[in-house]
Amino acid sequence: MNLFNVYPLYDIEPVRAQGSYLWDKTGTQYLDLYGGHAVISVGHCHPYYVEKVTQQLNQIGFYSNSVRIPIQDELARKLGELSGCEDYALFLCNSGAEANENALKVASFFNGRKKVIAFKKSFHGRTAGAVAVTDNPAIVAPINFNEHVSFLPFNDVAALEAAMNEEVCAIIVEGIQGVGGINVASDEFLQAARRLCDQTGACLILDGVQCGYGRSGRFFSHEFSGIQPDLITTAKGMGNGFPIGGVLIAPRFHARHGMLGTTFGGNHLACAAAVAVLDIMKAENLMENAARMGAYLTENLTQIGLRGCGGIKELRGRGLMIGIELDQPVDKVRDTLLFEHHIFCGYAGKNTLRLLPSLAIGRAEAARFLEAFSAVMSVHA
Numbered sequence: 461m462n463l464f465n466v467y468p469l470y471d472i473e474p475v476r477a478q479g480s481y482l483w484d485k486t487g488t489q490y491l492d493l494y495g496g497h498a499v500i501s502v503g504h505c506h507p508y509y510v511e512k513v514t515q516q517l518n519q520i521g522f523y524s525n526s527v528r529i530p531i532q533d534e535l536a537r538k539l540g541e542l543s544g545c546e547d548y549a550l551f552l553c554n555s556g557a558e559a560n561e562n563a564l565k566v567a568s569f570f571n572g573r574k575k576v577i578a579f580k581k582s583f584h585g586r587t588a589g590a591v592a593v594t595d596n597p598a599i600v601a602p603i604n605f606n607e608h609v610s611f612l613p614f615n616d617v618a619a620l621e622a623a624m625n626e627e628v629c630a631i632i633v634e635g636i637q638g639v640g641g642i643n644v645a646s647d648e649f650l651q652a653a654r655r656l657c658d659q660t661g662a663c664l665i666l667d668g669v670q671c672g673y674g675r676s677g678r679f680f681s682h683e684f685s686g687i688q689p690d691l692i693t694t695a696k697g698m699g700n701g702f703p704i705g706g707v708l709i710a711p712r713f714h715a716r717h718g719m720l721g722t723t724f725g726g727n728h729l730a731c732a733a734a735v736a737v738l739d740i741m742k743a744e745n746l747m748e749n750a751a752r753m754g755a756y757l758t759e760n761l762t763q764i765g766l767r768g769c770g771g772i773k774e775l776r777g778r779g780l781m782i783g784i785e786l787d788q789p790v791d792k793v794r795d796t797l798l799f800e801h802h803i804f805c806g807y808a809g810k811n812t813l814r815l816l817p818s819l820a821i822g823r824a825e826a827a828r829f830l831e832a833f834s835a836v837m838s839v840h841a
């Protein structure tokens with residue numbers, strides 16, 4: 461049997477990883493400034509993480525949500541503490557798309573409505589509901605197309621005000637758009653979304669799948685705007701590579717048995733991985749590190765841009781979610797960084813280099829990237 465060929469591949473086969481580094485089968489070392497789409501939060505193969513997951517696997521790896529699984533409560537308690545969302549309740553699932561799917565369901569069950577407002581350049585996942593609120597017709601199959609969804613311009617308060625009414629079930633928005641190009645939602649925009657939801661009885665869903673879990677320098681990037689969403693979704697960095705997602709659900713939503721459900725969500729092993737991530741984030745002050753290293757990278761990238769050898773059009777993002785918009789297509793720069801300097805970076809759209817390193821990245825690694833980037837841009841600018 462062959463694999464269903466949906467992924468364009470780099471001809472690189474990583475066989476080992478540690479911290480911010482990967483090694484391929486020929487022994488070549490790569491610096492990882494991408495974490496496989498923002499997934500590696502505390503660093504590859506962190507010893508505490510490996511120990512916790514191994515211990516759990518040796519005890520019990522899985523049983524279904526029909527029995528008591530106390531490590532789920534430990535995860536919810538620690539997540540509440542570190543995120544400051546103690547009064548929210550947690551529903552556990554397996555991915556970012558599933559988290560958004562369930563958040564949309566909770567909203568619709570709650571107010572009985574079905575219209576959703578999403579935004580241009582949004583990405584919320586590939587399952588039926590999540591892809592219907594994703595602004596990319598190429599990945600929306602006819603069966604997923606949903607006439608209840610409107611896509612408004614991002615960060616446009618007037619357009620949002622004009623579109624909101626008592627028929628709207630939910631607004632779904634990324635605190636920082638990731639796939640769409642690292643676009644930060646403005647404070648004014650998120651505050652307007654909160655106010656309009658309150659006025660019309662709609663629910664505010666903040667998709668923190670990529671920008672959450674400490675990446676922005678705060679636990680959730682919407683904290684900068686001082687708003688409290690009704691539903692917050694997470695995944696990616698939550699398990700540092702072990703598949704897990706979650707919906708944080710505000711106290712005004714009441715659970716009933718059977719309302720949501722999943723076979724794998726919240727299993728012992730996934731929870732052990734997620735608890736280990738939170739323990740490490742707390743013990744190693746990784747949110748502070750994300751803010752500090754994000755500032756270091758951004759300041760130095762600004763300098764590179766100012767020196768005029770950069771070809772940098774705009775820098776966007778917060779903390780360790782950085783978009784470098786170039787004045788040219790990004791593919792040559794990305795490939796030179798990867799194949800000549802052995803540095804993994806991502807991209808968003810045609811012209812934007814996307815950096816999503818581990819929250820534990822050190823100054824030496826950041827400096828290595830800056831030096832390589834500067835060299836590459838002086839050739840390609």
Ligand SMILES: Cc1ncc(COP(=O)(O)O)c(C=O)c1O
Pocket residue numbers: 497554555556557558560583584585586634638639667668669670671695696
């Ligand atoms: C903001 C956002 N939401 C949802 C998703 C979907 O997550 P998953 O691929 O885990 O389903 C992604 C994935 O890139 C994302 O960036």
